[in-house]
Amino acid sequence: MSDIIDPKTLRGFRDSLPQAEVGRLEVQEKLTRVFRRFGFVPIDTPALEYAEILLGKGGGETDKQVYRFRDHGQRDVALRFDLTVPFARFMAAHVHELYLPFKRYHMAKVWRGENTQRGRYREFIQIDFDLVGADSASADFEILMIMQESFRELGVPRFRIHLSHRELFNRFLAARGLSGSYLPVLRVVDKLRKIGPDEVRAQLVELAGETSAGQMLEFVSSLDSDRETLRRVGSLLPADCPPIQRLDALWRCIEDCGLGEFFHFNPAITRGLDYYTGVVFETFLGDLPDIGSVCSGGRYNDLASLYTREKLPGVGASIGLDRLMAALEELGLAAGAATAPDVLILLLDEALLPGYHRLASALRAAGLAVEVYPEARKLAVQLKYAEKRAIPLAVIFGPEEQARGLYTLKDLRDRRSHEGLNDEALAKTAARLLRS
Amino acid sequence: MSDIIDPKTLRGFRDSLPQAEVGRLEVQEKLTRVFRRFGFVPIDTPALEYAEILLGKGGGETDKQVYRFRDHGQRDVALRFDLTVPFARFMAAHVHELYLPFKRYHMAKVWRGENTQRGRYREFIQIDFDLVGADSASADFEILMIMQESFRELGVPRFRIHLSHRELFNRFLAARGLSGSYLPVLRVVDKLRKIGPDEVRAQLVELAGETSAGQMLEFVSSLDSDRETLRRVGSLLPADCPPIQRLDALWRCIEDCGLGEFFHFNPAITRGLDYYTGVVFETFLGDLPDIGSVCSGGRYNDLASLYTREKLPGVGASIGLDRLMAALEELGLAAGAATAPDVLILLLDEALLPGYHRLASALRAAGLAVEVYPEARKLAVQLKYAEKRAIPLAVIFGPEEQARGLYTLKDLRDRRSHEGLNDEALAKTAARLLRS
Structure with a gap:
């Protein structure tokens, strides 16, 4: 190799x-x-121009700092x-x-x-x-x-x-x-x-x-x-x-x-x-x-x-x-940049895939940034991903929740679970926890 | 020349x-x-990379479409x-x-x-x-x-x-x-x-x-x-x-x-x-x-x-x-892009320059996009500029307004003047007219 x-x-x-x-x-x-x-x-202007434009007519004595070359048409060009x-x-x-x-x-x-x-x-x-x-x-x-x-x-x-x-x-x-x-x-x-x-x-x-x-x-x-x-x-x-x-x-x-x-x-x-x-x-x-x-x-x-x-x-x-x-x-002023979404929906059962994505759409429509974990891997793997990315909330909808038709929302920051939520309550609870 | x-x-x-x-x-x-x-x-990634990276090891038979050249260090590079x-x-x-x-x-x-x-x-x-x-x-x-x-x-x-x-x-x-x-x-x-x-x-x-x-x-x-x-x-x-x-x-x-x-x-x-x-x-x-x-x-x-x-x-x-x-x-869906500010403050008297800019700052703090015309040129010239840029509102503060300590706001779309405004009333009237 x-x-x-x-x-x-x-x-x-x-x-x-x-x-x-x-x-x-x-x-x-x-x-x-x-x-x-x-x-x-x-x-905006092009990245590439005629060298003559960028360097003036006397462009012969090019500054060594300029990236200058001949293009396919043998034009003298520069970045x-x-x-x-x-x-x-x-x-x-x-x-x-x-x-x-x-x-x-x-x-x-x-x-x-x-x-x-x-x-x-x-x-x-x-x-x-x-x-x-x-x-x-x-x-x-x-x-x-x-x-x-x-x-x-x-x-x-x-x-x-x-x-x-x-x-x-x-x-x-x-x-x-x-x-x-x-x-x-x-x-x-x-x-x-x-x-x-x-x-x-x-x-x-x-x-x-x-x-x-x-x-x-x-x-x-x-x-x-x-x-x-x-x-x-x-x-x-x-x-x-x-x-x-x-x-x-x-x-x-x-x-x-x-x-x-x-x-x-x-x-x-x-x-x-x-x-x-x-x-x-x-x-x-x-x-x-x-x-x-x-x-x-x-x-x-x-x-x-x-x-x-x-x-x-x-x-x-x-x-x-x-x-x-x-x-x-x-100066410590660049730290705040957050790259994580608000909510990770755990993928616990492939058969429920359409439901996970429908829920994700509903939460996005409510203004949240939401991911669905893309594979039904072990819970520990999915939670480790959430931790690595510092995603604050996770939605749990496995066989148990499915039987009741209600979601569990887990706050990954304090590890508290909020159980028995329907669609609407889920979006509201998530928004409230994110504000806190 | x-x-x-x-x-x-x-x-x-x-x-x-x-x-x-x-x-x-x-x-x-x-x-x-x-x-x-x-x-x-x-x-983001660099615009310029080693040609080998972009084209693979067999980069000899370069696609003619690729901008490829030797840099100062004789490195084989490409955009x-x-x-x-x-x-x-x-x-x-x-x-x-x-x-x-x-x-x-x-x-x-x-x-x-x-x-x-x-x-x-x-x-x-x-x-x-x-x-x-x-x-x-x-x-x-x-x-x-x-x-x-x-x-x-x-x-x-x-x-x-x-x-x-x-x-x-x-x-x-x-x-x-x-x-x-x-x-x-x-x-x-x-x-x-x-x-x-x-x-x-x-x-x-x-x-x-x-x-x-x-x-x-x-x-x-x-x-x-x-x-x-x-x-x-x-x-x-x-x-x-x-x-x-x-x-x-x-x-x-x-x-x-x-x-x-x-x-x-x-x-x-x-x-x-x-x-x-x-x-x-x-x-x-x-x-x-x-x-x-x-x-x-x-x-x-x-x-x-x-x-x-x-x-x-x-x-x-x-x-x-x-x-x-x-x-x-x-499809006619790209038209809406507006480039004009909300308000043009006309520069009618150089002696009032600090006041024009103080007003501009106050209006910006109230959420408006504001320009001060940069020179005390003829009113017609300044208004023509506003028209060319499709700026909806102009503030008039000349000697007359100065004597009263109040501004005139002109809606350049219907040519109506709103006179006798103090700072606060000016910002409010401008916001109202922009919503209309």
Whole structure:
């Protein structure tokens, strides 16, 4: 029998077992409810696209992370590695049959051939939500509210959305004649959370000298209150600075809606390597500071310039579902996912099969989740199955019960039997026991 | 600007726009409710697997339909082309951490490089449900009940599940010394629905001669009632034939549960080219006879023999979601999918932004789906957006309303205004108008 194939998955790919899958689907349902409350609509795009679409015309120097190959028709194709690029292509293709502003969410798998040494997966689920077709404080705030509502709905304690504006630091450097060092400096500042202020200072000194480094570090540091930090940053920039005006407008909304505790103005958030042009944000969990941001995003000037001349400004965020699920599990918030039905009808006599299934139908119609054990195996075997699955109730209808025409309902949690029940009493007793 | 990339998808691949996506998700939610009521649990598997897993060890002669390539690590990989093979690998890998009987459903994309000329897609969603670990009438009937419940839950009128047993025809031929012609004959019979009885007869005559062809056609034809057909078929087979006993047991369940109208014993159903060994079934829509089966399946002796020595008998069925959605659309049952929120709050004055969003939050907390228009554009533009999206209600809160501290709610369907509402009255009036 050496021709058995080892049933293994590819490295970085995983099966999702029922308990995990139910938990994941519950999270997605909760997020769906939030998105729909804000008028966001779902879309989907193909997993496989032309490589040129996903990588741009210069797709020759492919990122090694992209799964790219030739299909049967020798087309150069690739699996999507995020949901932003397909969304850009989607908007360019459909903007005229849709409407603007367009607000969509998208929950789907993406694939990246990442180094799995660091616990990364090569197949994972992203959850993106974007508002396209408006450049305004209202649009920015809507995305921030959805982020806040999402974590509230999931019951995540002590989360905080760190917020800044990509232009702030840029303008600060320009006002000091330091624009040239913009990107390298941004990259260093972006590492503040990871490598700490001392190391950042050392690297900034090397890039821009002692004095400038000190000014930069002061610029990106937070004061006691967000308002104070906003004032300090504003005072270091030219008057009537639009990024400051945008942040002021956002803070008025945040305060007026009583959401101050969930937000933090943090000028060190730059998302240095991304394509953002306005507000930028990351979300940290107070109880798990080390896992990094569980929801990040920002504003971009032009989503789809690769595929259309139509200008499509937008703002959006992305949740890495796998990181979020790991966080929920670590916080003990992922445990509740129940996979068991309410009732198991024991199969004690094959001759009664139609009756078992008729009863199952009646109980399902009464709102219960019900299984019939599929074979007339020993009672111990059937009860062991119920225990393994943590099914709370079992219906016993053997020859004795059949003689009386009445069922016995057994509560497998306290092992108590409730005897002499007709159809109606059975459904009612089951519902009552499940509520208890 | 010739460097714009054409935002096209690959042939056979499609974007899913909000209306279609909402409709699809609603169908999946309804089916999920059915599956969960029967104690079935969800799983997921990777989209990408070792080609050897998906195609077996002889994977050299790859089906041209499979998307197969070398990944970065030069591994021979492929995209899954169905959900059965990954499920077999899944069971072999996890049977010892799970339990038997194991009942799972799986809704996911699969990929096949099919000829798109015939309106086929290369990326589509399958919905599979299987009960593994029992070979019994009860298990068979459970799958049949789920099929029946699924179509009932979706509101599909006049569907009928055609049911037979794969062994019947086999045993019939064996009893006549015709076993040798088994597979070719099965293939011909399987085409009965497509090519009609005359053409089937002609082909059978060629294969087995006039007399045998006549007997075969008689064997697979249906009489006035399923019970009559069962008796006729039984009379042509040796006594105590297990397939007949299984079908008898199923018909007792079908009749006892009052489901006779949804089932039809059809000995012409053979699913000739599949790996089934017991009951086999297909589902036809009375109103759309030409689209073929929308849900098919059957019993197999051994799911995972490629990957494990453990015997895993099972029974299951598969819904092709795209064909089903097309059918629902043709029957006018897919129309209801609403993508619009309940209320649009018009943005009439940027200075009032925090108030608009505070109101939106209050209305959402009252259970409404609410958007704030993201920019203070002309009223006509904002109303046109509401119309395009078919949003039923709009909140007007401009300088005039602000002076009174009260809102105006406009019903965009009958253009009536409801003025002078405070927060509470606004939520109540909106809820009342939405119910009307």
